[in-house]
Amino acid sequence: MKATGLSELEAVLAVARHRSFRAAATHIGVSTSALSHAVAALEARIGVRLFNRTTRSVSLTEAGAQFVDTIAPALSTIRVAIEQVGxxxxxxxxxxxxxxxxxxxxxxxxxxxxxxxxxxxxxxxxxxxxxxxxxxxxxxxxxxxxxxxxxxxxxxxxxxxRQRFAVVGSPAYFARHKPPVTPADLNAHRCIRTRMPSGAIYQWEFERRGKAVRIDAKGALTLDESDLMLAAARAGLGLTYLTEWNVAADLEAGTLVRVLEDWTPPLxxxxxxxxxxxxxxxxxxxxxxxxxxxxxxxxxxxxxxxxxxxxxxx
Missing domain, CATH: 3.40.190.10 (Periplasmic binding protein-like II)
Structure with missing residues (x-):
């Protein structure tokens, strides 16, 4: 644990971040027992329980959550001060x-x-x-x-x-489906949908000549990882919407074909x-x-x- 004189507070933040004493101990390089002792010592001194502990999970109490929200910015400032001296x-x-x-x-x-x-x-x-x-x-x-x-x-x-997004599909897919000319044409296509970390389904965004359009792409497959979307598109399961950086190698190799390029300006x-x-x-x-x-x-x-x-x- 960092020798900053604030080891108990650092211990609390680590456990709150990882929701596990073992994972937190591994991350900061101390034994699980040492970390548990540091947290318990702080709880005993302030007379408030910061964590709910069971054999399977660790979670912040209401008091613990408020405590973490308060001390995290302060500890960040202290870390910066130490770095500044260094x-x-x-x-x-x-x-x-x-x-x-x-x-x-x-x-x-x-x-x-x-x-x-x-x-x-x-x-x-x-x-x-x-x-x-x-x-x-x-x-x-x-x-x-x-x-x-x-x-x-x-x-x-x-x-x-700068980044641009691209709508792409496989040659085999376009052998069976007419390429879209406008974003509205996507309503007649099978699209590989994107689930955001929040759980919401991402709406594909387009713009041309100052006109912005958002499409709720429809399809049988919903994914949350770009490599999986690429694999599905290569397999001909539908169109996907990713950054040029993600699809560049496939476009060069000819395993994917781009459409609606004039609707995706640089960002x-x-x-x-x-x-x-x-x-x-x-x-x-x-x-x-x-x-x-x-x-x-x-x-x-x-x-x-x-x-x-x-x-x-x-």
């Missing part, structure tokens, strides 16, 4: 925790590889998940998402190319985002600097506030 050292070191969607993480991997090669004393803890979380409460230094899903109270640092791409605060951890500053270097090479966008959210794109 930034006076010549060597960038420490652990950088980043939360990202799986697709964003795949696209960012070349950046992460270059970052770890440049700063061998840094460690990167990357967690991928579909749902959009509060990175401060969950203990992350930064997140990576498409620009229009970045929370408004965060500082966003765009990187990489802002990925952003690394972090809380708007004065002191930024040294490792995160170094990563931001690498992103800026890449942006300068491309003549790309600069750091800015995130755009107004248009929808729950992944």
């Amino acid at each position: 930034s006076f050292r010549d060597t960038v070191s420490g652990t950088l925790r980043i939360n990202a969607s799986a697709g964003a993480a795949k696209q960012a991997m070349p950046l992460f590889v270059a970052f770890l090669q440049r700063y061998p004393d840094m460690k990167l803890d990357l967690v991928t998940e579909g749902r959009l979380i509060d990175i401060v409460v969950e203990g992350f230094d930064a997140g990576i998402r498409l620009a229009d899903t970045v929370p408004q109270d965060m500082i966003a640092v765009p990187f990489g190319d 802002d791409g990925l952003c690394l985002y972090y809380p708007g605060r004065r002191h930024v951890p040294a490792g995160l500053r170094a990563l931001i600097e690498m992103i800026r270097e890449c942006a300068d090479e491309r003549g790309a966008r600069t750091e800015r506030a995130p755009p107004k959210r248009k929808g729950a794109r992944r």
